[in-house]
Amino acid sequence: xxxxxxxAAKRTIGQLIKRLLLLDLFKGLMVTFKYNARxxxxxxxxxxxxxxxxxxxxxxxxxxxxxxxxxxxxxxxDPENGSTLCIACDLCALACPVDCIEVGSIRREVRExxxxxxxxxxxxxxxxxxxxxxCNLCSExxxxxxxxxxxxxxxxxxxRAGFRWDREMLEKGINYVRYAK
Amino acid sequence: MEAIIANLMFVAPNWVRDYITHEKQPNVFWSExxxxxxxxxxxxxFIVLTLVAYLVYLERKVSAFMQARLGPMRVGPWxxxxxxxxxxxxxxxxxxxxxKADRAVFIIAPIVSVVxxxxxxxxxxxxAAWATIANVNIGLLLILxxxxxxxxxxxxxxxxxNSKYSLLGALRSSAQMVSYEIGMGLSLxxxxxxxxxxxxxxxxxxxxxxxxxxxxxQPLGFLIYAVSALGETNRAPFDLPEAESELVAGYHTxxxxxxxxxxxxxxxxxxxxxxxxxxxxxxxxxxxPGVTGTPxxxxxxxxxxxxxxxxxxxxxAGKIMLxxxxxxxxxxxxxxxxxxxxMELGWKWMIPAGLANxxxxxxxxxxxxxxxxxxxxxLMREVNRRLIPSWPGGVLYFIGTAFIITIPIVWGLxxxxxxxxRDFNLxxxxxxxxxxxxxxxxxxxxxxxxxxxxxxx
Numbered sequence: 001x002x003x004x005x006x007x008a009a010k011r012t013i014g015q016l017i018k019r020l021l022l023l024d025l026f027k028g029l030m031v032t033f034k035y036n037a038r039x040x041x042x043x044x045x046x047x048x049x050x051x052x053x054x055x056x057x058x059x060x061x062x063x064x065x066x067x068x069x070x071x072x073x074x075x076x077x078d079p080e081n082g083s084t085l086c087i088a089c090d091l092c093a094l095a096c097p098v099d100c101i102e103v104g105s106i107r108r109e110v111r112e113x114x115x116x117x118x119x120x121x122x123x124x125x126x127x128x129x130x131x132x133x134x135c136n137l138c139s140e141x142x143x144x145x146x147x148x149x150x151x152x153x154x155x156x157x158x159x160r161a162g163f164r165w166d167r168e169m170l171e172k173g174i175n176y177v178r179y180a181k
Numbered sequence: 182m183e184a185i186i187a188n189l190m191f192v193a194p195n196w197v198r199d200y201i202t203h204e205k206q207p208n209v210f211w212s213e214x215x216x217x218x219x220x221x222x223x224x225x226x227f228i229v230l231t232l233v234a235y236l237v238y239l240e241r242k243v244s245a246f247m248q249a250r251l252g253p254m255r256v257g258p259w260x261x262x263x264x265x266x267x268x269x270x271x272x273x274x275x276x277x278x279x280x281k282a283d284r285a286v287f288i289i290a291p292i293v294s295v296v297x298x299x300x301x302x303x304x305x306x307x308x309a310a311w312a313t314i315a316n317v318n319i320g321l322l323l324i325l326x327x328x329x330x331x332x333x334x335x336x337x338x339x340x341x342x343n344s345k346y347s348l349l350g351a352l353r354s355s356a357q358m359v360s361y362e363i364g365m366g367l368s369l370x371x372x373x374x375x376x377x378x379x380x381x382x383x384x385x386x387x388x389x390x391x392x393x394x395x396x397x398x399q400p401l402g403f404l405i406y407a408v409s410a411l412g413e414t415n416r417a418p419f420d421l422p423e424a425e426s427e428l429v430a431g432y433h434t435x436x437x438x439x440x441x442x443x444x445x446x447x448x449x450x451x452x453x454x455x456x457x458x459x460x461x462x463x464x465x466x467x468x469x470p471g472v473t474g475t476p477x478x479x480x481x482x483x484x485x486x487x488x489x490x491x492x493x494x495x496x497x498a499g500k501i502m503l504x505x506x507x508x509x510x511x512x513x514x515x516x517x518x519x520x521x522x523x524m525e526l527g528w529k530w531m532i533p534a535g536l537a538n539x540x541x542x543x544x545x546x547x548x549x550x551x552x553x554x555x556x557x558x559x560l561m562r563e564v565n566r567r568l569i570p571s572w573p574g575g576v577l578y579f580i581g582t583a584f585i586i587t588i589p590i591v592w593g594l595x596x597x598x599x600x601x602x603r604d605f606n607l608x609x610x611x612x613x614x615x616x617x618x619x620x621x622x623x624x625x626x627x628x629x630x631x632x633x634x635x636x637x638x
Contacts, residue, residue: 020592025515032247032514039246055251 063153070134070149073127075170084171085146088122092138092147100131101138127170129155130163221314225302233449234264236505243509274438279343282435286341291436291443294334298450301327305457306382308467308494309474310486313382320381321373324458325366328413331447332358335432338444342435350431353421353520360527361412361419367535368405371542372462375399375579377567385466389474391569391576394465398579401538401588403463405531407507410455412527414448417512421520456504457497464500467493529599537591545582549575 018024038052046056047064056063065071076085088105104124109116139148152173157163165174238253238260245252253260278287304320306313317323332355339351372395373379376387388394396403412419421431428434433444460466468474473482473493483489518526550556550568560575561568570576 028514029510032510035249036243036246036510039249052249053246053251054249057251057254 065151065153069151069153070136070139072150072152072155072174073129073132073138073165073170074148074150074173075125075167076146076148077171084122085144086122086125087144087146088120089143091141091143095137095141097135097137098131098133100128102126122167125167125170127165128163129165130160217311218314222303225307225314226299229299229302229450229453230446232453233446234268236449236452237267237445238264239505240509240512243506244513247510247513268442271439271442276438276440277435279435281343283341283343286337287435288440290334290338290341291440291447292334293337294331294447295443295450297327297331297334298447298454301454302450304381305454306385306461306466306497308490308497310490310493312467312490312494316380316382318378318380318383321369321379321384321458321462324381324454325362325369328451328454329358329362331451334444334447338436339432342432344435346429346434347432350428350434353428354415354432357412357415357419357421357523357527360524361409361531364405364527364531364535365409365413367532367539368402368409369458369462370535370539371399371402374539374542374546376462381461381466384461385468387567388465389468390564390567392475392572393570393576393580394463394468396463398583399463399538399542400583401534401591402542403459405535405538406459406463408526409531410459411508411511412523414451414455414508416448416452416508418515418518419523420512420517421523452505452508453501456501456508459504460497460500467497469496472496525599530595533598534591534595537594538587541587541590542583545579545587549578 035052042052044053045051046061047054077083078085086103088103090103090105093099093101093103102124103122104126105120105122107118107120110119110121134149136149142148150173154174155163241263242252242260244250253263256262256266278284301324303314304317304323306316335354335358336351339347339349339354342348372384375391375395375398376384378384378387411417415421433441436444465474471477471480471482473489473496476482483492548556549558549560549570551559551561551563554563554568558578560578561570563569570579
């Protein structure tokens with residue numbers, strides 16, 4: 001190792017000028033001023049890292065979550081006729097590592113066009129969100145893309161019984177929060 | 182009698198006098214000494230205290246915007262009622278006096294602090310003509326004297342609290358404020374040489390007569406004043422007395438509720454006062470060419486005297502707000518100084534620079550005096566027993582000397598003085614220590630054989 005030079009000897013002329021005119025101080029000032037000015041004129045878009053203000057006013061505005069976020073479960077309906085897509089195959093319940101899904105079904109005759117088929121039909125669907133660990137295995141097991149974990153994350157309830165979501169809640173969703181935007 | 186009153190106080194405008202007395206021969210004593218000053222005091226106190234409350238809000242907003250946050254948003258639209266909520270909270274809070282505290286001192290301290298900060302509002306020229314409470318002919322001296330009494334409040338608070346954090350904060354603040362007081366006083370003297378008066382309104386009138394703001398002839402003085410004012414008001418980057426990462430809250434650690442609010446009020450009114458002094462002495466006070474004071478490009482000042490005074494108040498307030506924004510801007514941009522650096526900046530940079538500025542300004546001033554008074558260049562003429570720089574020669578001479586000659590000379594002087602002083606750079610210091618340690622280790626290794634090396638490379 002060579003002997004360390006004194007700090008003054010290491011300084012180049014550019015650094016000297018920078019030091020004399022206190023340029024670094026003004027650079028810092030410009031950074032904060034830019035943020036301040038942008039905060040005044042930029043339209044607010046909470047949670048956008050490119051924006052001057054990052055704050056999401058969460059209870060007033062919807063909070064952003066990642067695209068891959070897995071939250072509240074939902075049973076999708078057929079968009080054409082509004083009937084459930086679930087065929088009561090029980091694969092989700094089998095896939096669930098914590099056994100939080102209970103699928104209830106009966107076999108009965110269903111008229112499809114001109115034929116009458118005997119089919120398994122969904123009656124109840126219990127999803128215990130307090131035990132769910134949001135691993136998405138049920139959704140991946142679903143052959144009809146019926147069960148899905150949505151991006152809604154507001155699952156808090158006032159009573160433990162509220163964690164047991166029945167078929168109606170799963171199909172309609174718990175839509176109790178209204179956001180301005 | 183009228184002349185004395187006009188000298189001592191700014192007389193009420195005629196419409197106020199008529200309204201108060203309803204007489205042909207107005208009772209001068211009653212209207213000029215009692216009613217009008219009282220009205221002024223009430224208005225100024227109300228505005229300043231409201232402003233102080235909203236400066237807290239502004240500071241929170243500015244800091245939030247600089248840090249990509251929103252700041253207070255929930256109390257009222259955009260959080261505009263936040264100061265009201267804060268005030269109510271502080272009033273209703275339990276008033277705690279520590280058991281081991283010195284009760285009397287503990288109670289007096291915030292009062293001393295806030296009184297010292299509010300008294301000086303009386304001599305600040307808030308606007309033209311009647312918009313000043315008292316035009317004392319030693320106004321600037323009074324401001325400097327009374328605002329240094331504010332230190333006493335801090336010291337009393339630190340001592341009376343009987344707490345180590347408070348005491349350390351008070352120690353720091355007294356040392357800091359005493360040292361920055363000197364730089365502050367020295368920085369003003371250069372401008373006073375031109376103004377030839379200590380009256381606050383007189384300084385503004387002098388700038389109007391000279392036709393230029395003193396920041397142009399005293400750029401260095403303004404710079405020193407700005408830095409010293411930051412130190413004097415204990416604002417970041419010099420907020421050592423209340424450095425929360427080291428001293429909890431410094432001198433007001435033990436204070437709560439409204440007593441704490443009084444300290445806060447004192448800090449923010451001190452900000453207003455130091456900004457007002459800077460505006461008065463360096464930035465032309467309530468003058469804005471073309472609007473108030475002097476004409477600009479043929480657009481004269483506002484003709485109606487009442488309207489002119491109101492406009493001048495707005496101009497003065499606007500200039501103050503710009504400086505206060507700068508205060509906040511600095512606070513939320515720059516990190517805090519270390520204590521030894523703070524003292525070094527005060528004593529080794531600000532005070533020598535202030536002294537050098539006085540000497541150089543004096544030299545330029547004497548050189549430019551008319552030949553009849555012993556000067557060489559004759560770039561000034563005498564008006565009303567004051568020397569006024571001639572236009573454009575004298576003005577350009579003073580601006581040129583200030584910017585081109587004074588600043589480099591003073592800078593060179595400061596660099597020479599501080600050549601041997603220890604470097605601020607902690608990294609370099611650490612490098613030096615590491616080098617010394619390396620040398621010591623190598624010496625040790627030479628004396629005794631190196632032990633067998635083990636382990637994986």
